[in-house]
Amino acid sequence: MNKVIPDLAQAIADIQDGATIMIGGFGLCGIPENLLQAVCDKGVKNLTVISNNAGTEDFGVGLLLRHQQVKKMIASYVGENRTFEELVRNGKLQIELSPQGTLVERIRAGGAGIGGFYTPTGYGTIAAENKETRTWNGRHYVLELPLRAQFALVKAWRGDPLGNLVYRATARNFNPVMATAADVTIAEVEELVEVGNLNPDHVHTSGIYVQRILQGLHYEKRFQSARPTDEV
Amino acid sequence: MRKYKREFIARRAAREIRDGSYVNLGLGIPVLAGRFIPDGVDAVLISESGIQGFGTLPPKHKGDPDLINAAKEPVALTSGASLFSSLDAYTIIRGGHLDLCILGGLEVDERGNLANWMLPGRMVNGMGGAMDLACGAKRVVVAMEHTTPAKKPKILKNCTLPLTGLNVVHRIITELAVIDVTTQGLLLREIASEVSVDQVCRDTEADLKVDKDLKIIQV
Numbered sequence: 001m002n003k004v005i006p007d008l009a010q011a012i013a014d015i016q017d018g019a020t021i022m023i024g025g026f027g028l029c030g031i032p033e034n035l036l037q038a039v040c041d042k043g044v045k046n047l048t049v050i051s052n053n054a055g056t057e058d059f060g061v062g063l064l065l066r067h068q069q070v071k072k073m074i075a076s077y078v079g080e081n082r083t084f085e086e087l088v089r090n091g092k093l094q095i096e097l098s099p100q101g102t103l104v105e106r107i108r109a110g111g112a113g114i115g116g117f118y119t120p121t122g123y124g125t126i127a128a129e130n131k132e133t134r135t136w137n138g139r140h141y142v143l144e145l146p147l148r149a150q151f152a153l154v155k156a157w158r159g160d161p162l163g164n165l166v167y168r169a170t171a172r173n174f175n176p177v178m179a180t181a182a183d184v185t186i187a188e189v190e191e192l193v194e195v196g197n198l199n200p201d202h203v204h205t206s207g208i209y210v211q212r213i214l215q216g217l218h219y220e221k222r223f224q225s226a227r228p229t230d231e232v
Numbered sequence: 233m234r235k236y237k238r239e240f241i242a243r244r245a246a247r248e249i250r251d252g253s254y255v256n257l258g259l260g261i262p263v264l265a266g267r268f269i270p271d272g273v274d275a276v277l278i279s280e281s282g283i284q285g286f287g288t289l290p291p292k293h294k295g296d297p298d299l300i301n302a303a304k305e306p307v308a309l310t311s312g313a314s315l316f317s318s319l320d321a322y323t324i325i326r327g328g329h330l331d332l333c334i335l336g337g338l339e340v341d342e343r344g345n346l347a348n349w350m351l352p353g354r355m356v357n358g359m360g361g362a363m364d365l366a367c368g369a370k371r372v373v374v375a376m377e378h379t380t381p382a383k384k385p386k387i388l389k390n391c392t393l394p395l396t397g398l399n400v401v402h403r404i405i406t407e408l409a410v411i412d413v414t415t416q417g418l419l420l421r422e423i424a425s426e427v428s429v430d431q432v433c434r435d436t437e438a439d440l441k442v443d444k445d446l447k448i449i450q451v
Contacts (some may be wrong), residue, residue, distance in 0.1 A: 012285055026281050026318065027304040029297065079357030088355070097356070100280065101322030101364030121326060121364045124398030126343075140398075157298075164355045169315055170281040171298040204317075221297035224304040227289050230299070 001160045004192065005212045008038040010187055015151055017044050017094045018071075022178040023051040024151040027080075027224040030171030031060045032155040032188045034216040039153070040064055046071040050107070050149055052174050054078040054099065055180045059222055068092065071104035071170055074147065075101035101126055102144050104177055109146035109207075111180025116145045141171065152182035155216075156205065160196075163210025172204065179209045190219060193229065236376060237407045238449050239425075243268045243451035245334050245405050247374035249275045253331035254324075256280070256365060258348075259303050261375045262334035268451075274382040276310075278330060280321045280361045297303045302361065312379030325361065326368040333369035335362065337376040337404070339391045342412035344373060347393035359396065366397030378406035378435050385437040387411065387418070409448060417441060422449045 005011040012035060015021065025031035026198060031209055039047075040063045040188035047070050054075060057063030064070050066083050072094040078084050087093035099121045109117055118141035122128045132143040140210070154175040167175060179185045187205075192215040242264035249255055249265070253275045255262050267277060267288070276285050279301045286307045289295050295306020309315075324330060328361040339347040346366055349359040366372055379385055387404060409432045410422035420440045423432060425448045433440055 027300065029300050029304065075358060077354075077358040078362035085355045087389060094434055095356075097358045098361040099328045099359050100318070100361040101368070104318045104322050105326075119326065120367045122359075122365070122397075123396045127363060128361065167317075169296065169298040170279075170283060170300050172315065173318045176317050193294070204421055208280075217344060223295070223300075225300075225306075227295050227306050 003207070003211060003213050004095055004161045005164045006214055008034055008214065011035070011212050012042060014184070014223065015039060015042065015044055018046045019044065019050070019151060020048040020050070020149040022182055023049060024152070024154040024173065024175035025051065025053065025060060026170060026173035027053050028055065029224070030155050030167070030173050030175055030221050031055070032153040033219055034188050035153040035186060036060065036063055040067055043067070043069070048073045049074045050147055052076050052103065054081045054084045055156040056081055057083050057222065065093070072096065074098065074103070076103045077222050089136040093126035097127070102127070104174060106144055107177045107181045108145040109172070111177060116143055118143055125169050140144060147181065149182040150184065152178040153178050154185060154187050156187055156189045158191045158192050158193055158198065159165070159187055159213050160198050160207070161189060161213065162195055163207030163213050164198050165205035165210065166198060166202055167204050172215050176205045179205045184211045185209055186204050188216045189213055190216060191196070234267045234273050235429065238264060240407050240451060241375050241377070241405055244410065244449055245373060247451070248332060248334065248373050248403070248405070249273055250331065251275065254278055254284070254329065254352055256325065256330055256333045256369065258333070258335040260280050260336040262336060263303065265334055266374060278324060279307075280318070280325060280365075282318060282321050283307070283309065283315045284316070285310040303372065319359070322361070322364055325364050328368060328370060330369040332371045332373065333365045334375050335365060337374040337386065339386050339388055340374050340401050340404050341388045341391045342413075342417050343393045344399045344448060346372070346396045346401050347391045347395045350394045352393070362396050366400040367405050373403045373405060374401050375405045378408045385435055388437045389439070408435065411440065420446060422447045423450050
């Protein structure tokens with residue numbers, strides 16, 4: 001088995017207008033930089049993007065927003081991107097907000113064949129509007145539904161041709177769960193190693209979840225926030 | 233002046249952190265509290281970005297872009313740290329494993345309802361992890377300035393802004409007071425040395441009961 005597709009354009013060739021795509025990352029940390037650029041270059045439009053954040057004006061998911069390729073975003077936090085704000089204000093972008101823990105659990109449910117789940121998060125807030133609620137043992141819960149996508153674009157540190165992935169530090173974030181919840185998961189890695197060179201005990205995402213893998217050409221790894229100053 | 237006020241709140245909030253506890257600090261004043269954890273208190277900070285055990289970077293260290301906190305700032309791991317995915321981070325947060333979460337606040341009311349994620353007229357940025365943290369931690373302390381920049385009370389009979397969580401707050405810490413949310417309403421437990429109970433009540437819309445054992449805030 002060999003899932004390596006070295007050419008970026010080829011790896012995303014079947015992503016069409018109107019596709020639903022999950023994109024890994026927490027802010028700009030652990031985003032699939034190369035695949036994002038390829039989707040941007042391809043110019044597909046009317047995408048539904050499921051991603052924790054919206055990137056910045058000129059990097060990350062922000063690239064797709066800036067080129068008006070996105071019709072709808074499902075996210076938990078979209079601050080720090082003025083383009084996003086403008087698009088929403090002008091009615092050019094729909095936004096569905098999920099609390100972060102609910103977002104990640106909805107993706108897990110999508111990947112794990114769960115039809116829905118009850119969470120206490122957001123009970124009594126606008127996050128629970130128009131949603132079924134239940135009470136067990138005096139605690140209130142909100143029904144949340146799973147999320148799936150046609151494509152998941154994920155980024156790992158190392159991977160092999162079977163699609164086994166190892167992440168690094170907080171660049172792991174949403175990547176492993178998203179890898180489970182799409183029809184086609186495309187992984188980009190900093191280092192593609194030969195089969196047998198990953199310690200099986202250290203693999204975070206098993207190859208069964210990954211359909212395509214490639215080694216990224218270049219990683220910029222921008223900081224979204226500077227290190228905090230030492231003064232209060 | 234504002235800087236002094238924020239530092240004072242952060243120093244008092246830091247005294248909520250108990251030895252042996254797992255703690256999450258929200259953005260703003262709560263993160264500052266991380267710098268004032270009292271000597272001898274061995275607590276572990278948890279970040280929803282996927283870390284158990286982190287602290288500030290050594291001076292002049294520029295950081296690793298793969299290792300950030302919830303504010304997306306580079307941080308350093310402490311000895312014995314562990315790293316995990318967002319899924320595990322929210323199993324910790326929502327699953328009741330956190331001993332303490334210190335959050336910022338826009339409004340808190342008599343029943344411990346919290347509003348801290350959305351201001352009217354402003355762009356909606358999203359709640360991020362605030363709703364999960366507010367309802368999932370064993371203890372929720374709100375560290376915030378006592379009034380708005382326009383000097384309006386933030387401790388109210390009923391929150392007016394969109395809520396983050398219902399009946400979630402245990403304690404409120406401001407530059408004027410430490411107030412507990414009890415089944416009988418809000419209880420004034422501590423007061424800043426230079427202010428009177430009347431002054432605190434004037435700046436608070438909610439009714440306050442005064443603890444028989446009212447103390448001066450120590451930082």
